[in-house]
Amino acid sequence: AQRVTQPEKLLSVFKGAPVELKCNYSYSGSPELFWYVQYSRQRLQLLLRHISRESIKGFTADLNKGETSFHLKKPFAQEEDSAMYYCALSRMDSSYKLIFGSGTRLLVRP
């Protein structure tokens, strides 16, 4: 069965510190991996997807198929990065539905 695991419920760092939000997945095929973010009182929105291989707001994520991981990283956290982050995978089948992890709350302290 497909599953996405985010082991940390809460990650608290100081402004300017590096951030790494962990995500591991289980899937027998080749999924597409995503990071979604939800800022306070806002809707869920796509942050980045692995096939784009881009950096958004300073965040990057590399798909490691050997370790089945897709960790989200940022070298210097900003207070405005405080939000709920969800890792998700899609099987790239006809539905392209998303399977989400349980989320990690990132708190960046001044």
Added chain:
Amino acid sequence: DTGVSQDPRHKITKRGQNVTFRCDPISEHNRLYWYRQTLGQGPEFLTYFQNEAQLEKSRLLSDRFSAERPKGSFSTLEIQRTEQGDSAMYLCASSLGRGDKAFFGQGTRLTVV
């Protein structure tokens, strides 16, 4: 706001009552998804439409749940004989096509008392 809109934003209902939620996707998006999110969890897939056809339903979608997208535009999700376990945030998302970016609505928070 030209994004995905959901109505109502909040719904409190007594156990046993029926409720209906509406989702208006982004215009011209032919894919529409419903997800459910409970406290402390990520969204879980419920069902999806391509145009007016409902092509997949999760096992989470019991017989008390029904979704429609009659003209391939807006969609409704109805829950009959609500139970306390139905209390959750119900999210709608739409995308232009397969593999395209999904845009989420702000959700409808259902509380069953």
